[in-house]
Amino acid sequence: xAGVSQTxxxxxTEKGKYVELRCDPISGHTALYWYRQSLxxxxxxxxxxxxxxxxxxxxxxxxxxxAVRPEGSVSTLKIQRTERGDSAVYLCxxxxxxxxxxxxxxxGSRLTVL
Amino acid sequence: AQKIxxxxxxxxxxxxxxxxxxCTYDTSDPSYGLFWYKQPSSGEMIFLxxxxxxxxxxxxxxxxxxxxxxxxxxxxxVISASQLGDSAMYFCAxxxxxxxxxxxxxxxxxxxxxx
Numbered sequence: 001x002a003g004v005s006q007t008x009x010x011x012x013t014e015k016g017k018y019v020e021l022r023c024d025p026i027s028g029h030t031a032l033y034w035y036r037q038s039l040x041x042x043x044x045x046x047x048x049x050x051x052x053x054x055x056x057x058x059x060x061x062x063x064x065x066x067a068v069r070p071e072g073s074v075s076t077l078k079i080q081r082t083e084r085g086d087s088a089v090y091l092c093x094x095x096x097x098x099x100x101x102x103x104x105x106x107x108g109s110r111l112t113v114l
Numbered sequence: 115a116q117k118i119x120x121x122x123x124x125x126x127x128x129x130x131x132x133x134x135x136x137c138t139y140d141t142s143d144p145s146y147g148l149f150w151y152k153q154p155s156s157g158e159m160i161f162l163x164x165x166x167x168x169x170x171x172x173x174x175x176x177x178x179x180x181x182x183x184x185x186x187x188x189x190x191x192v193i194s195a196s197q198l199g200d201s202a203m204y205f206c207a208x209x210x211x212x213x214x215x216x217x218x219x220x221x222x223x224x225x226x227x228x229x
Binding site for chain 1: 118120147149151157158159161164166205207209214215216217218219220221222
């Protein structure tokens, strides 16, 4: 597709369960970002990949959160032992990191932890 | 450390009027980029405009312009001739060129255009 694709668009889970959120970036974009956005707030940085490696994971809140990008394209954000406070919209973005390097965002995955 | 501050949680503007949304930033990196994004109620983030720290002129994109005052560390967005479709959340963001290319966002300003 032409844009950043995120699946699922909505995920409802119970406290303590494991979830995976998938991001398919724009073809050719080497940089991929994950953000978390709570209601009424700005996007909060989680992790950034350049190619297959995590260039900066300083935003991951704790060791329950993990992300991979094994082939330098699709990325998966993994959350273990979910808590109610993890409920948010998880945004993925990709970029070419050129002169402007603007981020192109997906529509987000809304996670609700009951 | 990088920081973006948007002090206006909400703004109103009359249709066809101009409006300025404030953004101040803090960074120790001499090279950085500043961005504005629009987020309508549907949720998607839409890139509006970019200003590089070394750009001599203020950026413009159609009805959007960026009032860049480097010494004051401000990057205000000006929307001219407001339209009803401009009602949305607006986020200012910054990316340092050195370091890890992390983008940070402000808390946003909710703009409501009145008919």
